[in-house]
Amino acid sequence: QSVLTQPPSVSGAPGQRVTISCTGSSSNIGAGYDVYWYQQLPGTAPKFLINANGDRPSGIPERFSGSKSGTSASLAISGLQAEDEADYYCQSYDSSLRVVFGGGTKLTVL
Amino acid sequence: QVQLQESGPGLVKPSQTLSLTCSVSGDSITSRGDYWGWIRQHPGKGLEWIGYIHFTGSTYYSPSLKSRVTISVDTSKNQFSLKLTSVTAADTAVYYCARVPHADWFDPWGQGTLVTVSS
Numbered sequence: 709q710s711v712l713t714q715p716p717s718v719s720g721a722p723g724q725r726v727t728i729s730c731t732g733s734s735s736n737i738g739a740g741y742d743v744y745w746y747q748q749l750p751g752t753a754p755k756f757l758i759n760a761n762g763d764r765p766s767g768i769p770e771r772f773s774g775s776k777s778g779t780s781a782s783l784a785i786s787g788l789q790a791e792d793e794a795d796y797y798c799q800s801y802d803s804s805l806r807v808v809f810g811g812g813t814k815l816t817v818l
Numbered sequence: 819q820v821q822l823q824e825s826g827p828g829l830v831k832p833s834q835t836l837s838l839t840c841s842v843s844g845d846s847i848t849s850r851g852d853y854w855g856w857i858r859q860h861p862g863k864g865l866e867w868i869g870y871i872h873f874t875g876s877t878y879y880s881p882s883l884k885s886r887v888t889i890s891v892d893t894s895k896n897q898f899s900l901k902l903t904s905v906t907a908a909d910t911a912v913y914y915c916a917r918v919p920h921a922d923w924f925d926p927w928g929q930g931t932l933v934t935v936s937s
Contacts (some may be wrong), residue, residue, distance in 0.1 A: 755927065806880070
């Protein structure tokens, strides 16, 4: 059981907007620590996407946005494309465990 | 552009020690305040943090693996390494190395290497 809770799966049609939630607690997200999101395409290594402040590395489209409120964070993907089909993971700092990941969310593009 | 590459045996016997090395290219392992870390992913499962190290030797480990893990750095070779002792089948996973800027997020990642624990 992961410290950060994500929905196992989400889906959306091309062009739609989907959001993936990441729920933590007062020892991690709720304590004000940043949240980071990773995309893992099938058969590949995870890739850093964005943090909860919306900071993206170069090359990551503006379609990806991040936010945080209280003990939760969200990743939003607008203008959904077939190439976005992947597993998405959130990650944060925890005062006891230091680094914690969410269990991952499988995004299916219908 | 920094790149990381894991290397090491793909098969380890139970009770033995898993040893992997991550070679860093495109940047010095002593640059800035970066840490250098290891993460693993059991087959079909999520990501699990193992630990990370700063070139000064400062290390942090996952509490669940701390008793069996050692991460070290070789600045002369621009590499860092992972040792996991007393392995069991439960340690079978894809092992990734990654740069950890300011000990916060993981970017970039190596391509990963599958390590199978089996006799």
